[in-house]
Amino acid sequence: MKILHLLGHCSNWNVDAHYKNGIGEGFVFCAYSFPPEYFTQKKIHHYSTSEILSKSFIDLQYFGKKESGSIDRGKFSHYSFHPANNLNDDSITNVYLIDSIIRGINFQLELGLTNIIIPNYYENDDINKLLVIIRQINKWVAQNKHEGIRYYMSIPLSNHTIIDNDKIENILISLTDIDIAFDGYYIVCESKPENRRKLSVDYKYLRNLSRVFEVLKKQNFTTIYAYANWDAIIFLASTDIDYITIASFENLRNFNIRRFTQNEDGGPSKGWYFSEKLLNVVRAQVIDLIRAQKGLEIIKNDKNIFSDAILEPLFQWSNQKPDVHKNYMVAVTRLLQNISSISDLENRKNYVLSIIESAIANYEALEDKKVFLEDENKNYHLRTWQSHLRTK
Amino acid sequence: MISQTISQQLLDHYNISGFHANVKQGGQKTVFFPVRDGKKQVLKLFQNGYNDRLDRELEIYDKFKHLDSIPQIISVENFNGCCFIFEEFIEGDTLCDIENRFIGQSPLITQLLKDIFEVMTPIWEQKLVHRDIKPENIIIRENGKPVIIDFGIARDLDGATLTGTGFQPMSWRFASPEQYAGDKFKISYRTDFFSLGTLAYYLYHGQLPFGNSHNEISTKFQNNDESFTYNSAFTLHEFCREAMKFSVSERPRAINDLIKLL
Numbered sequence: 001m002k003i004l005h006l007l008g009h010c011s012n013w014n015v016d017a018h019y020k021n022g023i024g025e026g027f028v029f030c031a032y033s034f035p036p037e038y039f040t041q042k043k044i045h046h047y048s049t050s051e052i053l054s055k056s057f058i059d060l061q062y063f064g065k066k067e068s069g070s071i072d073r074g075k076f077s078h079y080s081f082h083p084a085n086n087l088n089d090d091s092i093t094n095v096y097l098i099d100s101i102i103r104g105i106n107f108q109l110e111l112g113l114t115n116i117i118i119p120n121y122y123e124n125d126d127i128n129k130l131l132v133i134i135r136q137i138n139k140w141v142a143q144n145k146h147e148g149i150r151y152y153m154s155i156p157l158s159n160h161t162i163i164d165n166d167k168i169e170n171i172l173i174s175l176t177d178i179d180i181a182f183d184g185y186y187i188v189c190e191s192k193p194e195n196r197r198k199l200s201v202d203y204k205y206l207r208n209l210s211r212v213f214e215v216l217k218k219q220n221f222t223t224i225y226a227y228a229n230w231d232a233i234i235f236l237a238s239t240d241i242d243y244i245t246i247a248s249f250e251n252l253r254n255f256n257i258r259r260f261t262q263n264e265d266g267g268p269s270k271g272w273y274f275s276e277k278l279l280n281v282v283r284a285q286v287i288d289l290i291r292a293q294k295g296l297e298i299i300k301n302d303k304n305i306f307s308d309a310i311l312e313p314l315f316q317w318s319n320q321k322p323d324v325h326k327n328y329m330v331a332v333t334r335l336l337q338n339i340s341s342i343s344d345l346e347n348r349k350n351y352v353l354s355i356i357e358s359a360i361a362n363y364e365a366l367e368d369k370k371v372f373l374e375d376e377n378k379n380y381h382l383r384t385w386q387s388h389l390r391t392k
Numbered sequence: 393m394i395s396q397t398i399s400q401q402l403l404d405h406y407n408i409s410g411f412h413a414n415v416k417q418g419g420q421k422t423v424f425f426p427v428r429d430g431k432k433q434v435l436k437l438f439q440n441g442y443n444d445r446l447d448r449e450l451e452i453y454d455k456f457k458h459l460d461s462i463p464q465i466i467s468v469e470n471f472n473g474c475c476f477i478f479e480e481f482i483e484g485d486t487l488c489d490i491e492n493r494f495i496g497q498s499p500l501i502t503q504l505l506k507d508i509f510e511v512m513t514p515i516w517e518q519k520l521v522h523r524d525i526k527p528e529n530i531i532i533r534e535n536g537k538p539v540i541i542d543f544g545i546a547r548d549l550d551g552a553t554l555t556g557t558g559f560q561p562m563s564w565r566f567a568s569p570e571q572y573a574g575d576k577f578k579i580s581y582r583t584d585f586f587s588l589g590t591l592a593y594y595l596y597h598g599q600l601p602f603g604n605s606h607n608e609i610s611t612k613f614q615n616n617d618e619s620f621t622y623n624s625a626f627t628l629h630e631f632c633r634e635a636m637k638f639s640v641s642e643r644p645r646a647i648n649d650l651i652k653l654l
Contacts, residue, residue: 169578169639169640169641170577170578172639172641173577173578173580173582173640173641175641176641176645177580177645178516178517178519178580178581178645178646178647179519180645215639215641215642218642219641219644219645219646220645
């Protein structure tokens with residue numbers, strides 16, 4: 001398993017985390033935040049562009065186009081071939097869709113990338129439309145494949161789709177068909193957590209997304225789990241996923257089609273402390289209470305300089321400070337690497353069950369100190385994770 | 393024309409001097425075994441005349457006429473409004489007539505399966521599926537090599553479907569869960585994998601893996617109960633386990649991946 005940084009707002013934090021702190025093995029640039037001219041400059045955040053591109057992917061993010069005529073365009077309009085430039089829905093035909101995908105592939109090839117993420121459209125409900133596009137692009141890739149280039153087809157799974165066993169089986173049958181020429185799949189899944197939650201605890205979501213990774217791996221495809229939150233832990237527990245993305249902000253950790261069709265500002269926030277011991281985040285405002293109750297050791301990440309810095313009593317919390325996000329990057333990377341280092345999948349599952357058990361005990365230890373966490377901070381997910389893994 | 397008889401006029405017209413085997417009645421056709429010009433042949437008479445299904449079957453035979461492991465079509469005829477084809481007669485035993493020889497014989501079954509894979513691989517690679525692999529549709533030549541017959545319900549996965557939603561033609565003993573469910577979207581070359589897994593199990597044990605009646609098998613499929621018992625000396629259980637996954641997507645994707653399990 002390799003970690004990739006999914007880059008958007010404040011991407012310098014990720015690039016620094018990679019070069020200065022050794023976190024992750026590459027980058028995925030999101031087109032919303034980076035125009036094509038960005039890749040022609042000599043340096044990106046003080047590092048050689050060619051060096052960075054040699055370990056990079058580009059996600060052209062065609063997702064929003066078919067869901068709404070009023071796509072939030074960001075930097076998309078800088079890409080002449082991007083479907084965001086064509087706002088007249090009436091003119092959208094399958095020929096246009098396929099053509100824009102092929103032009104998206106060619107753009108990446110011309111840039112010299114060796115790992116191509118084939119952009120794809122989001123379909124809320126009608127998987128046949130999704131499959132028609134995939135089949136046509138597969139045919140094109142089979143005929144136009146360049147040696148030494150790896151092609152990863154984007155598979156955007158709407159929440160409607162991922163919770164439907166039959167749709168998932170039909171998609172998997174197509175993705176694993178005899179004539180598939182793709183090297184792997186870039187999986188983007190809409191998790192739709194409940195209000196005031198960061199993670200979905202929908203059992204069907206957990207079961208079916210696990211199945212997607214398991215089947216694709218079994219059939220020898222490379223798998224990339226994009227827009228992953230830390231529930232990647234659960235999926236990695238049962239499958240050797242090849243790449244998992246980490247990111248600073250919610251919009252790149254929790255895929256939601258609304259973010260591509262409406263301009264949504266996250267708003268001001270003091271930020272969150274991600275605790276590898278709770279397998280969850282804690283709101284900045286609660287940290288003082290935990291400290292006062294002498295509970296910091298229960299949640300504190302080990303060997304993490306960013307965690308040390310932001311847990312200092314005088315630290316001024318803000319979601320716009322890099323250390324808050326770098327704490328997450330270090331902690332989640334360590335968790336994922338520890339899990340993936342166990343090659344035997346039965347032992348791996350037991351290891352993940354053991355860290356879930358520890359996290360539950362840590363929540364209880366906090367309660368013993370009269371710290372009762374609420375909303376997304378509380379333990380709303382760990383028992384579901386346990387059940388999910390134990391019933392596999 | 394009555395399905396089980398052939399008029400004297402037709403016999404005379406096509407120089408049929410007699411019959412070398414008893415007539416067989418299928419779902420949509422009657423099969424005769426005429427002797428023509430001193431040679432044994434097969435005559436398939438289609439009750440409902442020329443239709444899309446026959447057209448597809450002929451296309452398949454034509455596409456693979458270079459293979460000696462499927463029968464050759466001699467001619468397609470239309471006589472007095474009757475549609476029929478003359479087909480090469482394969483000398484040998486139908487697998488169902490000699491299946492007892494395979495009971496308890498893993499190496500024999502392994503070789504047979506390898507030979508069947510050799511026959512079917514180019515067909516699957518052309519996105520065609522037989523859909524009715526069973527002992528009755530496999531003839532073992534005198535040299536031991538199998539010939540696959542009766543592509544009457546084969547499907548071209550790139551072509552239009554000929555069956556309505558909710559119905560899939562099948563032989564219940566060797567049919568897959570997707571055929572039982574009538575789910576045409578899920579029919580693929582991996583449907584044939586399932587039948588081959590069932591065939592391997594059946595030849596060794598003399599009984600079917602998931603029950604010995606349509607109802608028993610259907611219940612296992614509906615309950616998603618993939619378990620089956622097998623003799624400890626049966627070396628093909630891993631092959632069967634993978635080929636007979638109820639989920640189509642979980643059956644091996646690459647033909648070679650399944651062959652490696654033999």
